[in-house]
Amino acid sequence: MRIVCLFNLKEGASAEAYEAWARGTDIPGVNALGSVKGFTVHRATGLFGSDAKPPYDYIEVIDINGMDAFVADVTDPEFQKVAAAFGEFTDNPTFILTEDL
Numbered sequence: 001m002r003i004v005c006l007f008n009l010k011e012g013a014s015a016e017a018y019e020a021w022a023r024g025t026d027i028p029g030v031n032a033l034g035s036v037k038g039f040t041v042h043r044a045t046g047l048f049g050s051d052a053k054p055p056y057d058y059i060e061v062i063d064i065n066g067m068d069a070f071v072a073d074v075t076d077p078e079f080q081k082v083a084a085a086f087g088e089f090t091d092n093p094t095f096i097l098t099e100d101l
Helices: 015-031 067-074 077-089
Strands: 002-009 036-043 058-064 090-098
Touching (some): 077 090
Antiparallel strands (some): 002 090
């Protein structure tokens, strides 16, 4: 199963501070969870075939082994500190659940 998260930063949040936190805390922290097969964060740079601004600044891709194990991992009080920091940077992130065809 794959979870795709689309989000923009909150007004006033620094992209440099967010990206430093993502590289130093979020990416290694999520990848260390036993329920996670892989986790990447991507900065949107444009829309194919258009000069328009992308609707989202960042995209996260989380490949998980199973939803129950993932929920158990992310609700752990220690991991909740990472989740709280994510919430300080992000403006209404959208988490999309997917499955392979």
